[in-house]
Amino acid sequence: MGEKIVFKNYKEMPIRAMSVADMTWNLTGSWRNIRPYYDFKLSPCRVGCPAGEDIQKYIFLLIEDRAEEAWRTIIETNPMPAVTGRVCFHPCMEKCTRKDFDQSINIPGIERSIGDLGLENPGWMKKTKASKKEKVAVVGGGPAGLSCAFYLARRGYAVTLFEADKALGGVLRWGIPEYRLPNTLLDDVITQIVESGPITVKSGTALGKGVDLESLEKEFDALFLGLGLAESRALGIDGEETDGVEAGLEFLRRVNSGEKVDPGKRVAVIGGGNTAMDVARCALRSGSDVTVIYRRTRHEMPAISDEIEEAEHEGVNFRFLAAPKDIITKNGKLEKVVFQEMELGEPDESGRRRPVPVEGKTFELELDRMFTAIGETADLGPIEGRVGSEWNLIGADGESYQTSRKGIYAGGDVVTGAASVVEAVAAGRKAAEAIERSFTGAEDKAVEEPKVIGFEDINTAYFDHSNRSLLPRIDHKEAVNGFGEIHLGFSPEMLARETERCFSCGVCNFCDNCWVFCPDVAIIRKEDEYEVDYDFCKGCLVCVIECPRGCISTREEGK
């Protein structure tokens, strides 16, 4: 800080009127009535992600060429970014601030790139050893179980993972076709998770198949049930057992196991969810003409809209407002199905308009095969009467993941009903945290919710309009010829272009604007942060407005 020079008499004055000192003795901070301060906020994509991935951070790290740290950031909340980058319904993109500017960021594309990098660089996964005395059994090797096992193992708890099938993966393996999620990739992801820590896998074992609840309770300190929904819901009409009527899930299981299938030429798929889309597109790839028949309209379909569009482009036919009424057989084989035409009535408890039959209006379709995909349900037989359930789903607390029975936790589809991979992953991680709290007696940290950035907080003057980069892909005509993965990953150039589009809402990415525009040179530029020099900041708040991403907040002085 410079010194103020005061002349006591004329003799002290220099001969020439020449300045001899600077002005830094003049602490202009005393002029200030409002104080700017760095206050990073939450980007809405992160709020939109059920797993709570710190999307802004990993995109920033990628831009900085710090891919390993980017991967580490995702792994904090999601052990399988290569999977969710491919199959997630990406609610993050709905929340992306850039959506209101031009088009949201291709977050799944970026996530997938990072996930794939994590598989290409096995050294990134630091291995943990068992360091705690408690042992946990995880029943179910789907996304919820894998996630729960992974986060427990990372915390040093020995985990035994029970899987009914030969191989781990659950719905990822038998429910999602190879063109969306290749089996070899899934194998790599699972290997990485299992080998990351003290996880022992017992495949071909399930409750009621080799082990029972009581013995597990005796052997382990806690149990996590991630059983998923592995049973197809029945139509509830006569003739469902007929040769030619098949549960969609069963068909997917056969296709995904590599079995050669021939569903015949004329195929109908009943239902409007993701399973229906997967079944339809698998049947299409097996040479069938496929019609999806859904009792409501396209608008009410629960499937991911991208998947519906893909199915349409590939040549799946859709018939809306119809439901199977009678199955007509010939020589014990399916011959045709009578469909009841429907119309939309009043909204039901799900908010969607309820389909009601139109009196006297039916049509017939001659079919070689009819697949049912109207929903999945759990097989709770082995825990019946011991763990509380409702509507054939396990009842578990939304925060603690605790079931009615002490020491037993549950999460994923078997608790929520058919949801998504990312929600199951989130439940697995949160249950792992809850299980640890039950061991250590620690309280759930109540964190204060930071402010979420909105589009109005963004200074759009600093951004140029640009379209979202789409993943390269094989075209629809070629795609239906086989089960090869449709979407390919970003090239490094495409990835760089897409990450650069991120606004980095609410979190500083060192754009320098605050430092550049401060009229009072009162922003100190440091290696990894900026600091307001309150000795000199006059409180003009230019930095607040010129920050493109809303990182600076204000408060009145003296309050």
Add this chain to the structure above:
Amino acid sequence: MRPAKIPTEELMTSGHLACQGCGATQAMRFALKALGPKTALVIPACCWSVIDGPFPHSSLKVPIFHTAFEAAASTASGLKAGLEMRGDTETVVMAWAGDGGTFDIGIQALSGAAERNEDMIYCCYDNEAYMNTGIQRSSATPAGAWTTTTPIKHYKKRPKKKIIDIMAAHSIPYIATASVAYPLDLIEKFKKAREIKGTRFIHVFAPCPTGWKLAPELSVSMARQAVTSKIFPLMEVTDNGRRWSVWKDFEPTPLQDYIKAQGRFRHLTDEEIEGIGRETERNWQELLMKERISLELPGLESE
């Protein structure tokens, strides 16, 4: 350290006496970052003769010669001649004057120096009125604006003087406009000017929150909108006043937004604002026309 957007050397220090959100200080900081420490300034009466600080202090790390209101260009001419006589050809001399000291009071000296093609940079930082004496109109005050000498009942009716046209008519090697909202462009233009011999005139748009009755935090935003609403185009005139080039690669914003944000225009009716809009558009078209004509002139030096 991460690479910085603009040079990190600071030749202007904190503690200066400018108002909150002052555009003139940003202009000085950027200009000096571009020109470097081997710069000598000549400052006539203007905000900056106050901002710099009271004797014997200065908030700039380069020498400043304070001079009379009308004398910036002639003093700078003399300073440059004196430096040359002493064998210093490295130091760049820059006259740094406000709009009053350039458009009105200093224009005779400026015109003389430019006609002689004195080897100096003349920078006018334009805050569109005599601000440090209490917001009196200058010939740089835009039509429609309130000042203390053009009160609301008699707000300024005459348009802003076209100083770039005047300077272009002097056939000097380099003329540019710049804005504090576009620091990279501003710095580039000063760097370019430093390498040219002869009179270089740079007109920097520098908002004055105090005189414009504007919230200080909006000062950079206003400077940006002045450009994007075409009321203050960014341009360069090279080849001795013949070759015009105008920056057009921006997303236009409505002039209404620019006008309505500022208290000095608050009295204007929507019709009056529309009138200003028409005038702005005509000036813009005229400028583009000049650019086209300048491109078609035979015998033009290529850039």
